[in-house]
Amino acid sequence: MARLRVLFALLIAGVAGVVHAEDAAPAAAVTATVPAAIPPQGPAPTTGVDSLRVYPEAVNLLTSKDRQLVVVQAVYTNGLTRDVTGESTWTFANPALVRRDANTLWAAADGATELKVEFGGKMLTLPVKVEQATAPRPISFKLDVMPIFMKAGCNTGSCHGAARGKDGFRLSLFGYDPDGDHFRLTREIPGRRLDLAVPAKSLAIEKSTGAVPHTGGKRFTPESEMFKDFTGWIADNCPLDAATVPTCTSLEIYPKQAVLDGEGATQQVTVLAKYSDGTDRDVTSLALFMSNNDNSAAIVDSGLVTAGKRGEAFIMARFSTHTVGSQYIVLPKDLQFTFPQEAPVNYVDELVNEKLKKLRIAPSGICSDEVFLRRIYLDLTGLMPTYDEYTRFMTSADPEKRNQLIDELLNRKEFTELWVGYWAEWLMVRSNNQISYKSMLLYYNWLSEQIGKNVPLDKMVQNLLSASGGTFKVPQTNYYQNETDTLKVAENVAQVFMGMRIQCAQCHNHPFDRWTQDDYYSFAAFFSQIGRKGAEDYRETIIFNSGGGEVAHPVGGRVMKPKFLGGAYPELPGKDRRQLMVQWMASPENPYFASNFANRVWAHFFGNGIIDPVDDVRISNPASNPELLAELAKRFTATNYDFKQLVRDICRSHTYQRSTERNETNATDELNFAHANLRRIKAESLLDCISEVTNTRDKFQGLPLGARAVQIADGRTSTYFLTTFGRATRDTVCSCEVKMEPTLSQALHLLNGETSNDKIRGGRVVDVLLEQKVEPLQIVERLYIACFARKPTPEELEVFKPLLADPANAKVVLEDLFWSLLNSREFLFNH
């Protein structure tokens, strides 16, 4: 019976070009038409379909070799998606133009037509264009053979892509040097690797198919397309492409997003490459697939994604020098969920909640006034609220008191100092052999002034990166004195101002991102004309535009023309290259500038960035909420880079003011800001807080007694406490410089070290309160408020009451309590 249906359906398909009869909906017939697409989780529901998505948006078939895999995705009103490619009805206006094989279309005759796709009462048409339907396409080395080396894994770092190759044969890593690969394949050890007479007997082929022993094992079968193309190219005499061969300019992976319903649900992807001559190709079979979370969604070589455990994954496809990705959300099957009623405060909440709704996660509630008070003081000033500040806030009945406090704290000088500290880390403000203490101090003061005046970020960065002059008179020029190697300067600029680590591309195309060696050296060329010479004072250096100097590509030695990273080639003649660079770098034209900074600010308030780590922006490390990041960046740009407004938006949101207590749905979520996070207080602020509550003063080199740790200008100045609690040394621009992990040394230091013990005694907080005749239990409350911004609970008071019964013991007991508070987890963490 089933076999009959297959025959019948094939007959219809062959004669009428209709894949299955439009009104004949029985599932069996559908299954018969496209046997490969039997969904393991049963037929897709045809009701509740909100919309259809068909990929790609247009089918262009050029030559008899070209084909296109089409994917149809149904989006249901409940947000779930489903791969319905096999279950949808396809109708061609002119069926004679294409041949359909399962879900792939091949050219049959030249012309243009339309494909109508229907499912669940929804319909979509897409244009189909066929050209040179009967003409063959020659096999190109760069477009057909090079991708095989990547797909089959030949040119990875662990195989022939290693710096010196493997087992005597070398390919460029991820194919950064196709001409060199062609040379090595055809000209090295002539006659060994390729057999022009009997291509299938070529050593390169026999190794790949496992016909002869191969350390890398069998990479493809003699039946595969890779085999056919590779041998076909050898049979054509291994031509190297003409210089005019098109290059791949962009890559798309479809669908862009999927929300899968339960373990085992599948979704086929289709990958489309676009070329410099305007053509496109279906490269699904040649793309290299990766998932950043196999546990939730895994992908196999054919491009089929299978859902695993609840969670989120980013599915990536790599082809040529491009990597693209799409987001997959996996939910438990048939999950019932309602999002809590709560009006969003602003766009931050709207965009965060939108994502949470997709994930079926309910956010935690809003935190108490006490928790908010401590959190906002720590985040905006790096200090704890004092007893008086606590009382004032807690007794105020003003419904707007949280917003008022935010505004008040934004204008405190401590707020500025906190951010100068961050900037000093990013700009590596540190004295060393190149930078005298005086230069460093002037540099730091320049930075403080910029942040203090809330100078718009674009102006400040432009001023910094294009500066010329003496490191004393124009102290921001120290930026180029700190690092004098052209390539390192370029890397640092990219990492700090765009959040990108482009280091990999120095030696080979970036394996996990879009950056090629060309991009790297073209960007570095902006920094190749920085002149440095001594000034009158031996400690000062003059940074100037030397007007000469180039960067050469290591492969072939081409002089690289300066090109914005991911942008255009500017007009050069007669201009200071750094001037050109900053006008693009710190402007809306650079898509990474505003979002990088917004992300860094966000990370301060939440403990992790929307992209995390904040200085590792790459396609394979996507934003957890791209819409949110884009909106923050857009608004930041629109307000003329008003930093305080950005902070205000974040702090006012419910998202920031959530409790750390989790509920059943957000218990395991760490990426989507559904609850507040416990964050260890940064080393400098922690020391400042301890000094604040113990009423003691610290002395740091170069600063007056009583200065705070956050004010230390020089990255080289440190104390045992600061080092132990992970203060950045500012040796590199990496965000990993600041260490937040707890260690045994930290515990020992707080237990036995001078920071807790000497300060409690030296600050005399307990003595003074006792001298003022404050009741011991009152003092307990004072200490709790100073350290935790809350009163002790009745149970806690019960513990201390008997200990304080004898007034002669009061001082010792209270000091021990104070010591306990400073050692407690509640003190060390911002929560």
Added chain:
Amino acid sequence: MANRNTIDRRSFLTVGALAGAGSLTLADLLRCKQAQAEQKNYAAFEGTAKSVIHIFLPGGMAHQESFDPKPYAPIEYRGEMRQIATKIDGAQFGETLVQTAQIADKLTICRSMTHGEAAHERGTHNMFTGYRPSPALTFPSIGSVVSHEYGPRNNLPPYVCIPSQPNEFAGTGYLSSSFSPFSLGSDPAQGGFKVRDLSLPNGIDDSRFATRRSMLAAVNQHFAKKEKADGLQAMDTFYDRAYSLISAPQAREAFNIEAEPAAVRDEYGRGTAGARMLLARRLVGAGVRLVNLTFGGWDMHNNIVQGFRGQMPEFDKAFATLIRDLERTGLLKETLVMISSEFGRTPKINAQAGRDHWPKVFSVVLAGGGIKGGQIYGSSNSTASEPEEDALDPQDLFTTVYHCLGIVADKELMAPGDRPIEIIDGGKVRKELLA
């Protein structure tokens, strides 16, 4: 943990074998399926090594000038330095390893170590974790794994770094930060060296400290009830460790290098290498399970002869003394000593009279703790550019070291997202290395 109610991997295999005999019910089969998805688990067994001293030479030490000289290679491969005979018949070392040559009968020299990572950080990752770096996951170092598997002994931290954590890959990777190393924070070679904050401050006696501890416990309770986070748990762990360390004078004494007789200190040498190795010996003797120490900088792109003559004699003296001292005190039987580096260096001397990065073949030295003595394991080819016999990859090296420690490296640990990951993926124990 996975062993509690389910079938472990080995009994699963037995059941699977029975299936062929037709004695398996459907319920059994389903249970098996479930067991398959569980973590692979193996019980720890009595290992030959109770502790490890891992000596890491950062920068990539040349194998040609140290443990794998090529006296018969052309000068541009061989280099300028001479070779000396050792206590292993027919084996030679570089000329600077004078004293080590005399204790070579205690060592296994692996001359066929190989991996493909020529960048410092990637090579270092391989040689601390046994894994190739991955963009998706950070792996734990051997010290953190040992810390995870065994925990503290005699109130001492299980994993100690001298003088401090040498690089980011010596950390906990995907494991909780509670398994991070204890860094001394200062160099034992410095005069007046003391690990800070080990003893109670002035004016606080044991009984007052006990009161403080109970108060702190009371204060912590409120927060502990409502908050859960890895950082919090790790902090708790470290407080517990700190308590045990503070309350155990013997444990604290392990850090006191001044307690060593002057003659012993002189024998090791008073420099960095000597002080670090002597302290390492004190620590493993007292109960630390894995001590990591680093010495020098070996990234000798320029003038390698000068580099070796500058650094190696100090190392040679200290290392040979360490082996002799461990032997004397009977600790060598139960202490595995490993010298490693992120990679070796290029076969040919370069234009700056140095050698560049070369991960294809280099040498690792093992001794004690169940490792065979007086052996050359594997070999490189005539120009020291490729392994010739018994190529040893990081997986097998680490699996063998774990084996000596009584840890089955195929065991899976849990990474975030309920993702079981083998301690080492697909490594084999090299029986030839074992005594």
